Amino acid sequence: MNELDLIRAIARWSGNTLIGDDCAILTPPRGRQLLVTTDMLVEGIHFRFGVHSAHDCGWKALARGLSDIAAMGGDLHWCFVSLALSPATDREWLAGFYRGLTALARRHGVSLAGGDLTRSAQLSADVTVIGSTPTGRALTRSGGQAGDRLYVTGPLGALAASGYSLRPEPRLDTGLRLRRLRATACIDISDGLSLDLHRLALASGVSARIDEVPIASGATLEHALRGGEDYELLFALPPSKRPPKGCIRIGSLTQGKPGTVSFRGKRLRAQGWDPFSSR
Amino acid sequence: MNELDLIRAIARWSGNTLIGDDCAILTPPRGRQLLVTTDMLVEGIHFRFGVHSAHDCGWKALARGLSDIAAMGGDLHWCFVSLALSPATDREWLAGFYRGLTALARRHGVSLAGGDLTRSAQLSADVTVIGSTPTGRALTRSGGQAGDRLYVTGPLGALAASGYSLRPEPRLDTGLRLRRLRATACIDISDGLSLDLHRLALASGVSARIDEVPIASGATLEHALRGGEDYELLFALPPSKRPPKGCIRIGSLTQGKPGTVSFRGKRLRAQGWDPFSSR
Numbered sequence: 001m002n003e004l005d006l007i008r009a010i011a012r013w014s015g016n017t018l019i020g021d022d023c024a025i026l027t028p029p030r031g032r033q034l035l036v037t038t039d040m041l042v043e044g045i046h047f048r049f050g051v052h053s054a055h056d057c058g059w060k061a062l063a064r065g066l067s068d069i070a071a072m073g074g075d076l077h078w079c080f081v082s083l084a085l086s087p088a089t090d091r092e093w094l095a096g097f098y099r100g101l102t103a104l105a106r107r108h109g110v111s112l113a114g115g116d117l118t119r120s121a122q123l124s125a126d127v128t129v130i131g132s133t134p135t136g137r138a139l140t141r142s143g144g145q146a147g148d149r150l151y152v153t154g155p156l157g158a159l160a161a162s163g164y165s166l167r168p169e170p171r172l173d174t175g176l177r178l179r180r181l182r183a184t185a186c187i188d189i190s191d192g193l194s195l196d197l198h199r200l201a202l203a204s205g206v207s208a209r210i211d212e213v214p215i216a217s218g219a220t221l222e223h224a225l226r227g228g229e230d231y232e233l234l235f236a237l238p239p240s241k242r243p244p245k246g247c248i249r250i251g252s253l254t255q256g257k258p259g260t261v262s263f264r265g266k267r268l269r270a271q272g273w274d275p276f277s278s279r
Numbered sequence: 280m281n282e283l284d285l286i287r288a289i290a291r292w293s294g295n296t297l298i299g300d301d302c303a304i305l306t307p308p309r310g311r312q313l314l315v316t317t318d319m320l321v322e323g324i325h326f327r328f329g330v331h332s333a334h335d336c337g338w339k340a341l342a343r344g345l346s347d348i349a350a351m352g353g354d355l356h357w358c359f360v361s362l363a364l365s366p367a368t369d370r371e372w373l374a375g376f377y378r379g380l381t382a383l384a385r386r387h388g389v390s391l392a393g394g395d396l397t398r399s400a401q402l403s404a405d406v407t408v409i410g411s412t413p414t415g416r417a418l419t420r421s422g423g424q425a426g427d428r429l430y431v432t433g434p435l436g437a438l439a440a441s442g443y444s445l446r447p448e449p450r451l452d453t454g455l456r457l458r459r460l461r462a463t464a465c466i467d468i469s470d471g472l473s474l475d476l477h478r479l480a481l482a483s484g485v486s487a488r489i490d491e492v493p494i495a496s497g498a499t500l501e502h503a504l505r506g507g508e509d510y511e512l513l514f515a516l517p518p519s520k521r522p523p524k525g526c527i528r529i530g531s532l533t534q535g536k537p538g539t540v541s542f543r544g545k546r547l548r549a550q551g552w553d554p555f556s557s558r
Contacts, residue, residue, distance in 0.1 A: 022347035023314035028307040035302035040361045042399045068301035082319045082405040120321045126361040126405035140300050
């Protein structure tokens, strides 16, 4: 097995032609800004052999970037996959990984446009996703106003409760609706509601109050507040605007020290998934 | 040390503001196509602690992508750095890495626009570089014609002879000159002349003949043919065109079986740096 054999096999598994030049040549959509995000998935940190299937790993490696594009209200275009293969990854694992990634990519019309292949003692995958919005229309974290209402796109904690073994569904459609609706601020809940709401409030220069936390079936309040990997969007709307169907009101943005979050009358610590924390 | 502290430190070392939204928002240049490349650098495969300095690792992590953009005649815009830190990487190493990367980025006007941070047992860095060319003007591997002359931008084998511990200089300026000159085919010699010339000839549907191999001071013919990591460009020009100053003629493209390369009257095996080979 050499690099060229592997690239040919990947082209087959993913249905893409990847043998080409030193760079991918892409025509950017006119009148638009690009959204670019990169996310690294590491064996032992983000998944474990034996617990998570190769298909689920490929799916999740792409899902994280898609969720970032969703949070900014973007349309999707291309992805790039850099993979450092470990001795534990055989051809079968690799086929499952690319099939999982491709299954999610097709669902959302993303093209696998390139990447890199190398080896390592521990498997890691870095996925770059490129999307776009009309110029000046990307949703950001920083436009929230005191008085805006806060919503999430669904109940939280499902992935944490499952041992992170579900196939998450990034909220691309809702992200587009929120862009058209001109939500004032938006973020995806990748590191837990507590930490990501702190980030949104800090960027917007306001405080936040949580009144209700919608908890997924089988999950606990702790999963919902700090479990992370929710792949749901958290967003702010002025009181005059109605949220997209299925979204759940959780509280409000308020005047106060930027980034402070309260829940049931008490201050909530900004704590969630952090690969560098001692948790 | 948590993720936010690290991101703040990186912003300081690199002189960039990186604390922001879920994606970078980039305005693509008008009337142009984008060039995108990703390259992964892994400890133990591409560099070793104790042998290569943190500064050199940061430099090289970016240099590989810049060389890919140079090979397609691109102008440079942005880069993204995903880093999985190992327990062996302390704050000092990380500062050296970002300073090395930033030193090369500044030299070529590339902005660090984002990335990801996580941890791993073994350090790996994945760098995405985005450049552009006017639409339809990117240099590719596939336009070479029988009769074209082959050139390289400098003597080969220097990095292999040095134990890969030099700071390579990607040939961006020459790449731009070759784009204006409309070189028929171009590739960077990242995996050794033997393998990369095979790739160019195969993509162009022609054979190639090497007459002369310019060998860097201190290097051997083997280093020059198969050492890899040369960061020089290999390109083809019709006989009517003069190459940029400093370039060295090495042979010609010829009619024959696509991808076949001959040297001193014998067929040269397409063999070079391959992380999956048994070498």
